Amino acid sequence: MSNSSTPASARLVPEVGLGSVDVVRARLARELPPGALITDRTRLRTYECDGLLLYRVTPALVVLAQDADMIQRAVRACSDARVPFVARGSGTGLSGGALPHADGVLIVTSQLRTIREISPDDQRAVVDPGVINLQVSEATRPGGYYFAPDPSSQQICSVGGNVAENSGGAHCLKYGFTTTHVTSVNMVTPQGDSITLGTRAPDAPGYDLLGTFVGSEGTLGVATEITVRLTRSPESVQTLLAGFRSTDDAGAATSAIIGAGIVPAAIEMMDALAIEAAEAAVACGYPDGAGAVLVVELDGPREEVEHEFAQVQQMCQEHGSFEIRVAADDEDRAAIWRGRKSAFAAVGRISPDYIVQDGVIPRTALAAVLREMNELAERRGVRVANVFHAGDGNLHPLVLFDESIPGQGDTAEEVSGAIIDLCLEHGGSITGEHGVGSDKAHHMPKMFTADDLDTMQLVRCAFDPAGIANPGKIYPTPRLCGERPGKRTEPHPAQLAGQAEVF
Numbered sequence: 001m002s003n004s005s006t007p008a009s010a011r012l013v014p015e016v017g018l019g020s021v022d023v024v025r026a027r028l029a030r031e032l033p034p035g036a037l038i039t040d041r042t043r044l045r046t047y048e049c050d051g052l053l054l055y056r057v058t059p060a061l062v063v064l065a066q067d068a069d070m071i072q073r074a075v076r077a078c079s080d081a082r083v084p085f086v087a088r089g090s091g092t093g094l095s096g097g098a099l100p101h102a103d104g105v106l107i108v109t110s111q112l113r114t115i116r117e118i119s120p121d122d123q124r125a126v127v128d129p130g131v132i133n134l135q136v137s138e139a140t141r142p143g144g145y146y147f148a149p150d151p152s153s154q155q156i157c158s159v160g161g162n163v164a165e166n167s168g169g170a171h172c173l174k175y176g177f178t179t180t181h182v183t184s185v186n187m188v189t190p191q192g193d194s195i196t197l198g199t200r201a202p203d204a205p206g207y208d209l210l211g212t213f214v215g216s217e218g219t220l221g222v223a224t225e226i227t228v229r230l231t232r233s234p235e236s237v238q239t240l241l242a243g244f245r246s247t248d249d250a251g252a253a254t255s256a257i258i259g260a261g262i263v264p265a266a267i268e269m270m271d272a273l274a275i276e277a278a279e280a281a282v283a284c285g286y287p288d289g290a291g292a293v294l295v296v297e298l299d300g301p302r303e304e305v306e307h308e309f310a311q312v313q314q315m316c317q318e319h320g321s322f323e324i325r326v327a328a329d330d331e332d333r334a335a336i337w338r339g340r341k342s343a344f345a346a347v348g349r350i351s352p353d354y355i356v357q358d359g360v361i362p363r364t365a366l367a368a369v370l371r372e373m374n375e376l377a378e379r380r381g382v383r384v385a386n387v388f389h390a391g392d393g394n395l396h397p398l399v400l401f402d403e404s405i406p407g408q409g410d411t412a413e414e415v416s417g418a419i420i421d422l423c424l425e426h427g428g429s430i431t432g433e434h435g436v437g438s439d440k441a442h443h444m445p446k447m448f449t450a451d452d453l454d455t456m457q458l459v460r461c462a463f464d465p466a467g468i469a470n471p472g473k474i475y476p477t478p479r480l481c482g483e484r485p486g487k488r489t490e491p492h493p494a495q496l497a498g499q500a501e502v503f
């Protein structure tokens with residue numbers, strides 16, 4: 001896909017030609033065991049949002065799937081009745097990807113938590129979609145392996161959600177995002193067929209449909225079983241915490257480390273406000289007076305790690321670090337990570353409300369973007385805390401505000417949107433790891449041309465011609481056309497050619 005500064009002119013996401021969810025409710029009441037179907041209004045409200053609390057929609061029906069067959073039955077019923085469905089794992093997504101459809105079915109996979117196979121010989125594990133990310137590592141670590149993608153939500157998010165979001169995490173700088181660690185997915189297509197994408201072996205011939213599925217945010221079907229690649233636990237791990245006077249110094253140290261050809265397992269940065277929040281929440285004891293800290297972790301063969309770790313310490317000092325703490329053991333390492341891992345939630349200690357943004361920029365633009373972001377926030381009278389994956393330029397600015405102050409929520413929203421514009425101006429993207437979901441669909445035309453978006457829709461329509469899989473996500477919808485680029489008024493050529501029912 002090419003980027004273009006030309007704004008997309010006229011795009012319309014499939015608005016589902018709705019059938020009646022009553023038909024699906026009656027059918028699934030016959031086909032599913034008691035307890036698998038939630039119809040009670042109060043219980044349905046439990047599922048009205050994901051980790052992004054801003055949007056809330058009560059689903060018409062929830063299926064608590066207990067096996068892959070139930071997922072297939074639910075999707076078939078939706079397909080036959082032309083009713084939309086949305087897959088949900090643990091509901092920790094931060095872009096409203098698992099936001100239900102008011103007239104649709106929410107298919108919840110959180111009860112599917114069996115690790116079906118662990119095979120150290122070919123470094124594979126086969127898991128249900130609802131298995132919690134961290135459980136894969138816990139189950140495989142005794143054999144000397146772990147599952148490398150580690151979102152900060154890894155204690156609660158599901159592998160199915162990771163696949164759908166192509167999730168990242170602190171260690172993805174060296175090990176790559178989820179897509180690098182998935183070799184095969186069994187899925188139910190939006191027509192209700194059960195198919196397998198990819199193979200257990202690497203590099204299947206033909207189009208990379210598995211790669212297309214990973215990161216498709218539940219718009220191409222529901223994953224029912226996932227084969228993941230296991231990574232050998234490293235011989236040695238070294239972690240340090242470096243305090244700097246400013247984010248500029250910390251950014252310069254980051255560039256120097258990467259520029260020297262060292263690929264750390266992680267380089268994470270927190271600015272003064274994020275440190276303040278973490279101290280308030282977990283008393284992590286980061287260096288006093290730091291304007292920024294870096295957490296740098298190296299792993300690999302012992303000799304290599306020791307050699308590079310000495311270089312990293314030197315480079316931190318050369319770029320103004322006034323205090324460096326090296327973790328002596330696993331306990332120390334956990335203490336260093338505690339502040340970083342708790343930072344999102346910790347911000348609640350210093351601000352009643354906040355928006356987590358997720359943009360990515362070329363790492364070389366880090367210092368400029370942070371400076372411009374702070375100027376922007378200052379001009380608009382809100383504060384922005386920064387805690388992010390500095391090594392790969394994945395930013396997570398937290399825009400702080402107080403909903404009880406009239407207008408401040410709107411200002412925070414504007415600043416959050418302006419931060420995305422800033423990322424794009426500097427050659428970045430509207431999302432680094434958290435997906436587009438409901439939240440960022442209106443930003444898509446800023447990044448992609450009309451033709452780009454049409455091409456993506458064609459791929460989507462090849463899987464889901466009726467447009468019932470997680471509609472209203474990723475692509476800008478008519479709902480937003482008042483505020484954003486307009487909608488298509490004539491039928492799309494793909495519709496006229498009979499390639500898609502809606503487009």
Ligand SMILES: Cc1cc2nc3c(=O)[nH]c(=O)nc-3n(C[C@H](O)[C@H](O)[C@H](O)COP(=O)(O)OP(=O)(O)OC[C@H]3O[C@@H](n4cnc5c(N)ncnc54)[C@H](O)[C@@H]3O)c2cc1C
Nearest residue numbers: 089090091092093097151152158160161164168218223433
């Ligand atoms: C405190 C916190 C920290 C976080 N840190 C990170 C981080 O460091 N890196 C990162 O990348 N993300 C992070 N996230 C975001 C989130 O945890 C990830 O996106 C995660 O992968 C979502 O998993 P989930 O099971 O909660 O998915 P859900 O929120 O339930 O769903 C997410 C999307 O996946 C789809 N989906 C879910 N299951 C399936 C399935 N079986 N088949 C098809 N589609 C499916 C849904 O339709 C939806 O579009 C964080 C979130 C929180 C709350």
